[in-house]
Amino acid sequence: MEWTREKRYLPYDKWDALTLLKLQSQAARSDYQLHYHIRPSSGLLNDPNGFSYYNGRWQVFYQSYPFGAVHGLKSWVHLSSRDLVHWENLGEAVLPDTPLDSHGAYSGSAKAVGDKLFLMYTGNVRDENWVRHSYQIGAWMDEKGQVSKLPEALIKAPDHVTEHFRDPQILEHGGKYYAILGAQDKASKSGKISLYRAEQLTGPWEDLGYVDLPDMGYMVECPNLVFVSGKPVFIFCPQGLDKNVADYQNVYPNMYWAGESFDFDMGHFETKQKAPVNLDEGFDVYASQAFNAPDGQAYLISWVGLPDMTYPSDSEGWANCLSQVKRLSLKHGRLVQKPVKAIKSLREAEEDFTGDLAFDAGAQSEIKLTVKRGQKGSLLLAADQAGQHGIKLRFKTGKHARLTVDRGECGQAVNADFGASRTVRLPAGEDLDLRIFMDHSLFEIFVNGGAAVITGRYFAPADQTFVKMDKGIDYRARTWRLKDM
Amino acid sequence: MEWTREKRYLPYDKWDALTLLKLQSQAARSDYQLHYHIRPSSGLLNDPNGFSYYNGRWQVFYQSYPFGAVHGLKSWVHLSSRDLVHWENLGEAVLPDTPLDSHGAYSGSAKAVGDKLFLMYTGNVRDENWVRHSYQIGAWMDEKGQVSKLPEALIKAPDHVTEHFRDPQILEHGGKYYAILGAQDKASKSGKISLYRAEQLTGPWEDLGYVDLPDMGYMVECPNLVFVSGKPVFIFCPQGLDKNVADYQNVYPNMYWAGESFDFDMGHFETKQKAPVNLDEGFDVYASQAFNAPDGQAYLISWVGLPDMTYPSDSEGWANCLSQVKRLSLKHGRLVQKPVKAIKSLREAEEDFTGDLAFDAGAQSEIKLTVKRGQKGSLLLAADQAGQHGIKLRFKTGKHARLTVDRGECGQAVNADFGASRTVRLPAGEDLDLRIFMDHSLFEIFVNGGAAVITGRYFAPADQTFVKMDKGIDYRARTWRLKDM
Numbered sequence: 001m002e003w004t005r006e007k008r009y010l011p012y013d014k015w016d017a018l019t020l021l022k023l024q025s026q027a028a029r030s031d032y033q034l035h036y037h038i039r040p041s042s043g044l045l046n047d048p049n050g051f052s053y054y055n056g057r058w059q060v061f062y063q064s065y066p067f068g069a070v071h072g073l074k075s076w077v078h079l080s081s082r083d084l085v086h087w088e089n090l091g092e093a094v095l096p097d098t099p100l101d102s103h104g105a106y107s108g109s110a111k112a113v114g115d116k117l118f119l120m121y122t123g124n125v126r127d128e129n130w131v132r133h134s135y136q137i138g139a140w141m142d143e144k145g146q147v148s149k150l151p152e153a154l155i156k157a158p159d160h161v162t163e164h165f166r167d168p169q170i171l172e173h174g175g176k177y178y179a180i181l182g183a184q185d186k187a188s189k190s191g192k193i194s195l196y197r198a199e200q201l202t203g204p205w206e207d208l209g210y211v212d213l214p215d216m217g218y219m220v221e222c223p224n225l226v227f228v229s230g231k232p233v234f235i236f237c238p239q240g241l242d243k244n245v246a247d248y249q250n251v252y253p254n255m256y257w258a259g260e261s262f263d264f265d266m267g268h269f270e271t272k273q274k275a276p277v278n279l280d281e282g283f284d285v286y287a288s289q290a291f292n293a294p295d296g297q298a299y300l301i302s303w304v305g306l307p308d309m310t311y312p313s314d315s316e317g318w319a320n321c322l323s324q325v326k327r328l329s330l331k332h333g334r335l336v337q338k339p340v341k342a343i344k345s346l347r348e349a350e351e352d353f354t355g356d357l358a359f360d361a362g363a364q365s366e367i368k369l370t371v372k373r374g375q376k377g378s379l380l381l382a383a384d385q386a387g388q389h390g391i392k393l394r395f396k397t398g399k400h401a402r403l404t405v406d407r408g409e410c411g412q413a414v415n416a417d418f419g420a421s422r423t424v425r426l427p428a429g430e431d432l433d434l435r436i437f438m439d440h441s442l443f444e445i446f447v448n449g450g451a452a453v454i455t456g457r458y459f460a461p462a463d464q465t466f467v468k469m470d471k472g473i474d475y476r477a478r479t480w481r482l483k484d485m
Numbered sequence: 486m487e488w489t490r491e492k493r494y495l496p497y498d499k500w501d502a503l504t505l506l507k508l509q510s511q512a513a514r515s516d517y518q519l520h521y522h523i524r525p526s527s528g529l530l531n532d533p534n535g536f537s538y539y540n541g542r543w544q545v546f547y548q549s550y551p552f553g554a555v556h557g558l559k560s561w562v563h564l565s566s567r568d569l570v571h572w573e574n575l576g577e578a579v580l581p582d583t584p585l586d587s588h589g590a591y592s593g594s595a596k597a598v599g600d601k602l603f604l605m606y607t608g609n610v611r612d613e614n615w616v617r618h619s620y621q622i623g624a625w626m627d628e629k630g631q632v633s634k635l636p637e638a639l640i641k642a643p644d645h646v647t648e649h650f651r652d653p654q655i656l657e658h659g660g661k662y663y664a665i666l667g668a669q670d671k672a673s674k675s676g677k678i679s680l681y682r683a684e685q686l687t688g689p690w691e692d693l694g695y696v697d698l699p700d701m702g703y704m705v706e707c708p709n710l711v712f713v714s715g716k717p718v719f720i721f722c723p724q725g726l727d728k729n730v731a732d733y734q735n736v737y738p739n740m741y742w743a744g745e746s747f748d749f750d751m752g753h754f755e756t757k758q759k760a761p762v763n764l765d766e767g768f769d770v771y772a773s774q775a776f777n778a779p780d781g782q783a784y785l786i787s788w789v790g791l792p793d794m795t796y797p798s799d800s801e802g803w804a805n806c807l808s809q810v811k812r813l814s815l816k817h818g819r820l821v822q823k824p825v826k827a828i829k830s831l832r833e834a835e836e837d838f839t840g841d842l843a844f845d846a847g848a849q850s851e852i853k854l855t856v857k858r859g860q861k862g863s864l865l866l867a868a869d870q871a872g873q874h875g876i877k878l879r880f881k882t883g884k885h886a887r888l889t890v891d892r893g894e895c896g897q898a899v900n901a902d903f904g905a906s907r908t909v910r911l912p913a914g915e916d917l918d919l920r921i922f923m924d925h926s927l928f929e930i931f932v933n934g935g936a937a938v939i940t941g942r943y944f945a946p947a948d949q950t951f952v953k954m955d956k957g958i959d960y961r962a963r964t965w966r967l968k969d970m
Contacts (some may be wrong), residue, residue, distance in 0.1 A: 015502035018580075021551065025563075025576025029630045066506065078510075086969065091510025095503075145514045483572065 003067075006127045008065075008072035009126075012095070015067055023067065027318040030383045031462040032441035034219035035364050036346055037304075038079060038087050042066050045320045047167075047222060047287035048301045049076055050110030053294050055143050058084050060289075060301060061093060062322060063107060069314035071307075076121070078145060080366070081344035084299065084325040086485045094147055100125065100135045101149075107222060109169040110141075111201070111290070117141040119177060120154065122166035129341035132163040138202055139446040154386050155179070155205045157194060162186050165194070167222045170201070170287075173264045177201055180211065182220040182236070191238050192216035195267045196240060211267045213257065216243040216276070221252075224292040225262065226298045226325040228328045232269065233335060235279060235290050236301070237348045246275045249419050251306055253281045256335055261355035273333065282445070283340040283407065283414070287354040290328065299329040300337060304442060304455055312412040312459040313441070321442060323455060331451065336449040339435070347480040356467035357477055358387060364482040367467065370474060374398045374431050377470035381436065381443060382410055382460050387468040391443060391458055393434075401426035403447060403454075411460030425450045439464075439482075493550075493557035494588060494611075498550055506551065510829065512803040518851050521831055521970040522789075522920060523564060523572050527551050529804045532652075532707060532772035533786045533828065535595030538779050539602040540628050543569050545774075546578060547807060548592060550835055551758060552965035554799035556792075557924055558590040560865045561606070563630060568827035569695035569784065569810040573969045574708035580634055585620045586611065586634075592707060594654040594774070595626075596686070601688050602626040605639065607651035607665060618647040621666070623687055640664070640681060647671050652678070652707045654774075655686070659747045665696065667705040667721070675700035676723050678708045680752045688788040696752045698742065699952075701761070706737075710747065711783045712774040713813045716756065717747040720775050721784070731760045734904050736791055739771050739819055747758045750763060758818065766909045767900070767930075768892065768941035782821060783813040785822060789927060789940055797897040797944040798926070806927060808940060816936065823935040825918070832965040842954035842962055843872060849967040852921040852952065854960060858914050859883045862955035866921065866928060867895055867945050872953040876943055879918075886911035888939075889934060896945030909937045923950075924967075 001007075001290065023042035025263030026215035033039060043066040050061040058081040062241055065072040076094035079087040079129025094105040101123030123135040136155035141147045157165040173180040176197055183194040195213040198204060217240030222236040233254045241248070246255060251397070256279050279288060280302065287304040305320030323439035326337035347366065359380075361367060369379070376396045392406040408420025424447060426432060435446040440462075445454040469475065508527035516522060523545070530547040546561040552564040561579035564572040566964025579590045586608030595628065608620040619638035626632045642650040649669035652813075656663040661682055668679040683689060702725030709720040720741045726733070731740060739763050743755035764773060765787065773787040790796070790805030798804055811822035832851065838844065846852060846866075853865070861881045868875030877891040893905025909932060911917060920931040925947075930939040954960065 011503070012506065013503035016498040017500035017502050017551070018496070018498035020505055021497065021577045022501040025578070025630070028573070028575045066502070088513070088969065090505045090513045093510070145510070191842040480555040484573065 003068065003072075008070055010073070012073070012075075014428060021065060022379060023317045026316055030318065032313050032314060032316070032459055034321045034439050034442060035086075037324060037439050037442060038062060040041065040320065041077070041089060043394050044318070045303070045322070046070050046071070046287045046305060047107045047303050048322055050119055051116075051184050051289045051291050051301055052110040054110070054112040054119065057082055059110060059117065060087070060322070064092070068317055069311070074106060074124070076105055078220045078464055081308060083345065084340045085342040086161065090145055093141065093145060094119065094121065094139065097443060098123070100137055100153055104132055104168070107167045107287070109291070113201060115143065115153060118166045118170065119147070119172050120201075122168065123153065127173065133157070133282065134163060134165050134204050135180070136168050150369045152201060154203050158207050160186050160395065161194065162189070164219050169224050171225060173279060178264050179205065180223045180225055183208070183210070183224050184219045188215065191217045191220035191240070193220055193236065197265065206221060207356045208265065208267055208468065212270055213269055222287045222289065224288070224290045226328065227292055228258075228298045228330045228335070231258060231260065231330055231482035233328070233330075234269065235256045235288055237286055239278065241276075242293055244276065246277055249422060250283065251308055254288050254302065258330060258333055259336060276332070276448070279335070280456040281422055281452045282405065283418075283422060285323065285455045293336055299340070300326045302455070304457060306415070309415045311414060311457060324437065324444060326450070326453070334451065336450045337446070337453050339437070342369050346457070346482040346485065349481040351479050353477040353479070356471055357467065357473070357475060359467055359479070360465055361438060361467045361479055363440045363462065363465050364484070365438045365479060366392065366482055367434070367477065367479045369434045369436065369477045370395055371395055371434070373431050373433040374473040375473055377473045379470070380468045381438060382458055382464045382467070383466040383468055384461075384464050385466055387429065389460070389464065390466070390468070393449055395432055397424060397426065397430065397432045399428050400426045400429070401432075403453050405445065405456070407456055407458050410458045411464065414457055488553065488555045488557075492557055493565045495558070496561075497551070505551060508802045511801055515798060515801050515803065517798050517801070517944055519806045519924050519927060519969055521570070522809060522924050522927060523547060525549060525803050525805065526562070526574060526805055529554050529556065529803070529881065530788070530807070531556070531790060532677060533774045533807055534592050534606065535602075535604055536774045536776050536784070536786055537602065538598060539595070539597040542567055544595065544602065545807070547573070550579070553802055554796070554804035559591060559609070561590055568830065569825045569843060570633070570827040572828060575630055577605065578626065578630060579606065579624065583608070585622055585638055588807045592652045592772070594776070594893055595780055596655045596657065597687060600628065603655065604632070604654045605655050605686075606640065607653065607666045619648060619650050621653050621664070624768045625907040635687060637729045638889035639688050643692050646679065647673050647674070649704050654709050656710060664709055665751050667708050668695070671694070673700065673930045674703055676725070678705055678719070678721065682750065693750065696754055698754055707772045707774065709773070709775045711741070711813065712777055713783045713820070716743060716745065716815055718804055718813070718815075719754065720773055722771055723761065731762065733763055734907060735768065735771075736793055736903060737771065739773050739787070741835040743815060743818055743820060747918045762819070764820070765940050766907055766937045767890065768903075768907060770808065770940045784825070784839070785811045785813055787940070789942060791900070794900045796899060796942060797835050807924065809929060810937070811938070816928050819936065822931070823933045824922070824931065831967040832970065833968055834966040836964050838962040838964070841956055842952065842958070844952055844964070845950055846923060846952045846964055847966045848923065848925045848947065849969070850923045850949050850964060852962065852964045852968055853921070854919045854921065854962045856880055856882055856919070857919040857959040858916050860958055862958045864955075865941055865951070865953045866923060867949045868953055869946075869949050870951055874945070874949065875951070877955070880917055882911065882915065884913050886913045886915070886917075888917065890930065890939050890941070890944050892932040895943045896949065899942055899944060907939060909939065
């Protein structure tokens with residue numbers, strides 16, 4: 001089947017229900033399917049949207065194209081949770097069904113106000129010449145999940161940006177509302193973060209120009225501003241960023257910039273950080289969304305998937321997932337990401353190890369591992385029973401300490417043009433602490449208490465669930481099987 | 486929207502996907518929706534099918550009509566579980582897509598054979614004059630969930646039955662295969678259980694006539710034969726049964742008949758039981774399916790829903806659920822039904838009570854309650870905060886001991902023509918033990934260790950989650966909030 005433009009933008013009511021039912025069943029039965037992460041019911045999942053706390057529960061949405069593993073006509077699927085771990089899929093919430101979002105209800109954010117949840121998102125419209133127009137749309141969701149869209153766009157693209165103007169994040173500060181958006185400046189064709197202000201969420205919204213960060217490649221997607229221990233941190237996805245500015249290996253990186261203060265009205269970001277830093281050191285994180293919750297913490301959730309890439313599950317009609325939720329903190333100006341406490345509620349069948357480390361972890365597992373300082377060796381995850389073909393973690397914990405994760409020998413190749421390994425530097429001569437989560441086709445490796453996170457997909461045969469470490473390594477390990485969420 | 490015959494039998498590929506997505510979301514968001522029972526993704530759920538153990542997991546299917554709360558064109562939706570409590574919905578498995586099941590893939594059973602699961606079910610066909618033809622169809626399901634139907638019917642309706650001939654259960658005995666089916670005898674128009682035998686599951690199947698039970702009304706649906714502690718027990722749904730034979734209040738009952746032995750080849754059932762007995766003493770149990778598992782136990786799962794009835798959730802486009810799984814035993818010739826042990830894995834937030842019993846149990850709860858002997862009083866479940874409008878349990882534990890469950894004051898009326906209360910007799914002068922499960926719109930009350938089970942639906946406002954007992958009753962109570970499955 002060829003995914004023509006016409007096919008990808010076919011309205012949902014022109015698809016037949018049998019096709020959808022078969023896609024849903026096929027996705028549910030996949031050996032690669034995630035069991036404790038948010039995954040698409042069918043088709044393609046991309047950006048997390050509307051990550052928020054409302055009506056006594058955590059809320060998140062994902063960008064959905066239900067009819068195949070391609071970027072087609074997008075909508076929002078809604079999930080809610082009591083604990084940031086167990087998510088209930090409530091189905092479609094924002095459909096592309098108005099003249100302002102006829103070619104996609106694209107990414108946006110949410111903010112609880114009174115007894116409603118306010119959504120602000122990008123309506124994507126293509127005109128008869130297939131020229132893109134983007135509208136920033138407001139909508140109210142009630143406790144029943146009913147969404148009422150405002151009839152007029154809250155923000156139309158200003159003259160100083162191109163058609164690349166999207167992904168609004170709503171913020172509240174000093175009794176006013178602000179929104180930041182990813183933008184491409186029309187004059188310079190460079191990536192910017194646009195800033196808007198309003199007295200009311202429903203507008204009028206005033207253009208305050210760009211945040212005074214340096215230009216970021218040719219476009220910035222999915223900007224977020226979150227306060228971590230009172231410090232502003234911008235999280236965003238620069239496209240076409242010069243690798244001399246900041247090193248990255250993925251097609252587009254997801255990066256952050258931590259600062260000292262942010263002047264909402266002037267758009268001035270005060271920072272000592274010289275350049276953006278990778279948010280995730282792995283292969284597949286993009287479009288992360290962060291927000292400051294009523295509990296005072298900052299939480300982050302990521303799309304595990306990249307634009308313009310393909311994945312082996314595409315042939316099964318579904319693609320991608322969301323990461324687990326990560327709690328943010330800062331240490332020496334660097335972002336630290338930790339699993340939320342409730343992730344422990346998934347644990348069962350705890351096991352401790354001594355001697356040679358070689359065991360069947362199962363397809364859903366958590367492994368806590370400390371490799372003592374001054375060693376060199378490797379650990380295989382998702383290996384076969386013979387201890388081969390796994391994801392290889394090579395570590396040095398002496399001088400020139402580093403950790404390399406290589407997925408190149410494990411199952412099917414995944415976007416190999418962008419390299420099969422990723423390396424993070426480690427503090428020299430210290431113990432290495434790893435907290436590793438495996439979920440069928442996803443690994444999330446928290447390094448040294450979340451100082452780095454290495455996230456990636458892998459697509460190996462279902463029986464590749466073995467863990468094996470080089471003999472003679474001095475370590476401590478504890479592992480758990482994890483339940484379905 | 487009128488549910489014409491044409492509409493109800495519209496092929497799934499003539500429905501549009503948007504309608505299905507909206508129905509799925511609407512069902513997921515319903516305040517009445519079940520959270521730890523098997524429920525339809527959308528539309529109508531009826532009989533459990535193919536309850537079995539295969540590929541290291543428990544398997545069950547349900548009869549599905551995905552497009553509304555009506556009996557339309559049926560398919561099988563598949564779920565599997567590691568523990569009989571946490572079920573994973575794998576979507577559509579058997580679609581009505583051949584000339585032998587063009588008007589519905591109706592009920593049937595499953596048996597693991599080698600590395601495949603064999604399904605035997607009724608293909609429903611209506612000819613151009615809307616005359617019904619039923620075919621008993623065989624199919625192999627593999628570990629990936631792929632279903633391959635055999636091209637020819639295994640059993641065509643014999644001359645001695647009418648078009649009402651369905652719901653095959655596969656059994657294995659003495660190296661041969663047997664099947665029992667619900668039948669209407671053509672000559673007498675009475676309800677019968679037909680018996681077939683084969684050397685191979687794929688046939689040929691030999692008609693052995695009827696099991697020598699008395700005639701049961703005008704039709705028997707969903708016959709099951711299960712061995713409990715070595716004794717044969719028939720479980721079935723007689724339609725039009727004379728209430729002088731066995732008392733029942735629902736439109737059609739689900740009943741059982743326990744015996745001493747069953748001669749598979751002669752169809753002779755040796756029993757001391759004089760008449761069939763209600764399987765469930767409540768309002769809404771039908772089409773239960775039981776099987777003998779590899780662990781030596783007999784397990785039962787029930788449709789909670791009745792033919793020809795309507796429910797308040799119909800207006801939300803979905804209807805019905807399955808019961809929790811019940812483990813069967815026999816005591817003094819009577820069937821005893823107990824929750825499976827793993828149901829305890831749902832428990833959280835345990836609480837014990839003394840003094841007046843009045844508390845908020847939450848919408849998902851388990852309550853263990855002992856009412857001491859020699860008392861009279863009542864207990865309200867799903868009451869409002871003022872302790873009104875609940876499901877009323879009236880008990881007497883002295884002489885003429887009995888328990889009455891009255892749902893007539895609790896929320897919307899449910900098939901009130903068939904009575905709002907059900908009463909079970911209790912042993913005189915003994916403590917009354919209740920184990921009560923609540924799941925938003927479902928109650929399951931296990932009386933005296935499962936000697937009786939009282940199951941029913943109720944449709945009250947979402948905040949009616951309070952429990953209240955008459956003051957001065959001598960009792961012991963412990964309660965748990967229950968997690969989602």
